Amino acid sequence: MQLSEQEIVRRESLQKLRDLGINPYPAAQFITTSTVKEVVKNFNDLNGKEVVLAGRIMSRRIMGKASFAELKDASGRMQIYINRDEICEGDDKMMYNEVFKKLLDIGDIIGVKGEVFKTKVGEISVKVKTLTVLSKALKPMPIVKVDADGKTHDAFSDPELRYRQRYVDLMVNDHVKETFIKRTKITNSIRQFFNDRDYLEVETPILQPIPGGAAARPFITHHNALNMPLYLRVANELYLKRLIVGGFDAVYEFSKDFRNEGMDRTHNPEFTVMELYVAYKDYNWMMEMTEELLEKVAMDSNGTSAVQVGDNIINFKAPYARVPILEAIKIHTGFDVAGMSEIELRKVCNQVGIPADEAMGVGKMIDELFGEKCEHHYIQPTFITDYPKEMSPLCKEHRDNPALTERFELMVSGKELANAYTELNDPIDQLERFQDQLKLSEKGDDEAMFIDMDFVRALEYGMPPTSGIGIGIDRLVMFMTNNASIQEVLFFPQMKPEVRAAQAVELNDEEKAVLKILKSNSPIGLSDLKTQSGLSNKKWDKSIKELTKNNLAKVNKNDEGLFVEAVVPA
Numbered sequence: 001m002q003l004s005e006q007e008i009v010r011r012e013s014l015q016k017l018r019d020l021g022i023n024p025y026p027a028a029q030f031i032t033t034s035t036v037k038e039v040v041k042n043f044n045d046l047n048g049k050e051v052v053l054a055g056r057i058m059s060r061r062i063m064g065k066a067s068f069a070e071l072k073d074a075s076g077r078m079q080i081y082i083n084r085d086e087i088c089e090g091d092d093k094m095m096y097n098e099v100f101k102k103l104l105d106i107g108d109i110i111g112v113k114g115e116v117f118k119t120k121v122g123e124i125s126v127k128v129k130t131l132t133v134l135s136k137a138l139k140p141m142p143i144v145k146v147d148a149d150g151k152t153h154d155a156f157s158d159p160e161l162r163y164r165q166r167y168v169d170l171m172v173n174d175h176v177k178e179t180f181i182k183r184t185k186i187t188n189s190i191r192q193f194f195n196d197r198d199y200l201e202v203e204t205p206i207l208q209p210i211p212g213g214a215a216a217r218p219f220i221t222h223h224n225a226l227n228m229p230l231y232l233r234v235a236n237e238l239y240l241k242r243l244i245v246g247g248f249d250a251v252y253e254f255s256k257d258f259r260n261e262g263m264d265r266t267h268n269p270e271f272t273v274m275e276l277y278v279a280y281k282d283y284n285w286m287m288e289m290t291e292e293l294l295e296k297v298a299m300d301s302n303g304t305s306a307v308q309v310g311d312n313i314i315n316f317k318a319p320y321a322r323v324p325i326l327e328a329i330k331i332h333t334g335f336d337v338a339g340m341s342e343i344e345l346r347k348v349c350n351q352v353g354i355p356a357d358e359a360m361g362v363g364k365m366i367d368e369l370f371g372e373k374c375e376h377h378y379i380q381p382t383f384i385t386d387y388p389k390e391m392s393p394l395c396k397e398h399r400d401n402p403a404l405t406e407r408f409e410l411m412v413s414g415k416e417l418a419n420a421y422t423e424l425n426d427p428i429d430q431l432e433r434f435q436d437q438l439k440l441s442e443k444g445d446d447e448a449m450f451i452d453m454d455f456v457r458a459l460e461y462g463m464p465p466t467s468g469i470g471i472g473i474d475r476l477v478m479f480m481t482n483n484a485s486i487q488e489v490l491f492f493p494q495m496k497p498e499v500r501a502a503q504a505v506e507l508n509d510e511e512k513a514v515l516k517i518l519k520s521n522s523p524i525g526l527s528d529l530k531t532q533s534g535l536s537n538k539k540w541d542k543s544i545k546e547l548t549k550n551n552l553a554k555v556n557k558n559d560e561g562l563f564v565e566a567v568v569p570a
Contacts, residue, residue, distance in 0.1 A: 037075035107137035204239035213237030291318035359444035363390030420469035427459035
């Protein structure tokens with residue numbers, strides 16, 4: 001590992017602290033009496049009194065026998081004042097002259113005990129009496145400077161660095177922490193809304209034998225003990241409806257879902273959805289409930305129902321407009337696609353510039369038409385309703401039109417925020433819809449749903465009339481925090497592997513010999529490679545470990561046993 005000059009100096013300081021008998025990573029708990037926010041808020045009560053704080057050094061101004069520093073904890077930042085003679089009793093001034101001035105750095109975590117006071121210029125501070133080293137930082141922290149005019153210099157703003165090193169982003173960009181604090185407020189607001197109505201929060205499986213509940217491409221894995229494939233869930237819908245069958249009247253879950261699809265500013269392969277199912281309700285009731293819920297969330301998180309989203313003010317105050325999807329397509333394309341056949345729809349798609357191949361059924365083409373030509377027009381919250389049956393295999397047939405279903409999607413700022421149905425509870429109809437999905441899969445639609453016979457069996461025991469909804473939590477947080485990218489509202493968004501500078505690897509003669517054989521015979525059985533190398537067991541084992549550690553070779557397993565592959569080109 002190549003170290004920068006600053007990293008070398010910090011490691012030298014680390015050793016000097018140890019040489020002085022100071023443990024730079026103490027194990028004992030450090031008990032604080034206040035937070036920065038509490039000290040500032042309650043200054044009148046705490047003025048002249050002793051407090052104990054802990055936090056990270058964000059800046060320092062060393063001035064001979066006295067210095068100022070900025071301390072940051074989870075609640076905020078404040079100034080601390082360190083006087084040599086206050087923290088060093090008697091003749092030994094080592095704690096100030098050596099430790100604070102020379103061996104501590106910006107980014108180090110310390111604990112301080114001292115007296116609350118206000119400086120001559122009116123800044124609330126703590127006069128430190130005791131200083132404790134709690135953690136020595138070995139990497140230098142980015143220094144973001146703000147001048148008197150409020151202009152920021154040397155901002156830590158590169159998205160690649162910010163998302164990959166979120167811990168640094170949170171250290172230096174206070175507004176980022178506020179986004180995630182607001183995210184928790186949003187989920188707490190939703191929970192309170194449901195809990196006040198005695199809805200039950202539940203948990204359902206993430207590993208599923210069938211990836212049901214949504215038209216999406218799943219991630220697949222293998223369970224060794226059961227010797228069977230399993231899927232990361234694309235949705236939790238079918239399990240929650242099983243609970244409605246079992247006798248619960250209302251259940252909800254904050255669900256981590258996974259879809260093996262593209263990534264962009266509004267999609268991440270791992271995301272959070274809140275799904276709710278309530279017995280004896282329909283999609284009309286669910287629209288009214290959604291309006292009430294989102295207005296509450298906006299008020300709880302922002303203090304107003306009108307929220308800034310990009311260049312627009314989005315008002316979540318009820319009621320919201322309601323537009324049937326086929327009417328929306330007619331308005332924005334000029335084509336009335338109601339009742340069109342697959343061939344007719346394909347012609348319409350081609351006319352408006354939407355590629356439509358033979359694998360796309362009626363539902364997929366209507367979805368593309370709305371997504372490409374209509375979606376972006378709906379800025380204020382709007383319920384898009386009454387989707388064709390082909391688009392909604394889990395949704396109840398519309399009571400007034402058998403070609404449609406009782407479904408809505410809530411559009412906000414040109415994006416889908418929620419999806420809801422009057423749930424299909426006819427087991428015969430449900431099986432037929434699943435079979436239609438199977439036909440789409442056979443035509444090449446890799447997002448078509450699987451047939452879940454256990455779910456059909458559950459419906460055969462009888463599910464009461466039910467309405468369900470899924471709300472995208474990540475997207476909701478984006479709206480409520482005015483962030484245009486989903487990566488801004490996920491602590492650790494998915495990213496490509498980090499590209500590191502290649503470093504030369506020094507190999508001994510045995511390792512070079514094994515690698516030479518491997519390059520010309522890759523892949524090769526592990527026992528064959530050992531035989532050809534002619535090495536002793538000890539040297540052989542060490543050589544393979546060194547090659548795999550340095551990513552020059554990898555060991556895999558197949559039906560014939562263990563084999564080795566060269567990672568470098570042959």
